[in-house]
Amino acid sequence: MSEQSTSPGETVPGETTPGGATPCGTSTGETIAGEGFHPHLHEQPPGPVAPLRTRLHHIRADALDGDTAQTGGMRRFAAVSGRAVGSEKLWMGQTHVAPSTASSDHHHGASETAIYVVSGHPEFVFLDDAGETPEEVRLRTSPGDYIFVPPYVPHREENPDPEAEAVVVIARSTQEAVVVNLPGLYALPATPE
Numbered sequence: 001m002s003e004q005s006t007s008p009g010e011t012v013p014g015e016t017t018p019g020g021a022t023p024c025g026t027s028t029g030e031t032i033a034g035e036g037f038h039p040h041l042h043e044q045p046p047g048p049v050a051p052l053r054t055r056l057h058h059i060r061a062d063a064l065d066g067d068t069a070q071t072g073g074m075r076r077f078a079a080v081s082g083r084a085v086g087s088e089k090l091w092m093g094q095t096h097v098a099p100s101t102a103s104s105d106h107h108h109g110a111s112e113t114a115i116y117v118v119s120g121h122p123e124f125v126f127l128d129d130a131g132e133t134p135e136e137v138r139l140r141t142s143p144g145d146y147i148f149v150p151p152y153v154p155h156r157e158e159n160p161d162p163e164a165e166a167v168v169v170i171a172r173s174t175q176e177a178v179v180v181n182l183p184g185l186y187a188l189p190a191t192p193e
Helices: none
Strands: 075-080 091-097 113-119 123-128 135-140 146-149 155-159 166-172
Touching (some): 091 155, 155 166
Antiparallel strands (some): 113 146, 113 166, 123 135, 123 155
């Protein structure tokens, strides 16, 4: 009989765990709803569920919505929003920055913003005022990189490439895209008014 090596807590298919049960309380190949990897969720939200929130939504690449908050020098397209799919706590979409273009300075209010670089080499510029003298910081990115923008942090996107546009995917912690355009890149008070 050959021996099989297992990691701690791992069982060999067809083998029982201590106490005689198979993993997750199932027989080989059988799945029981609510058992195993995913916890069984007992609570349902109170009240009726809005129709948009009772099904999955497929947003095709050619169906993104350009009717969203904009900043000069870039173009935003919504994919997941309250209006499009009924989301309440999340906004997601794309931003395109043309070749040799910089956006206006802006921030996203109370939203946390996560950015994933799809194509190009966009640069993200902000003012670091942690030292004695505020210093402009430039984050140079490549496809596959991520950027996190905390709430109320003024910044701008730039695309130094003279030929190719830069495309990023954006996710925000607010239902819709919040954009506050600014006259310059400067540090805001710790508690925005």
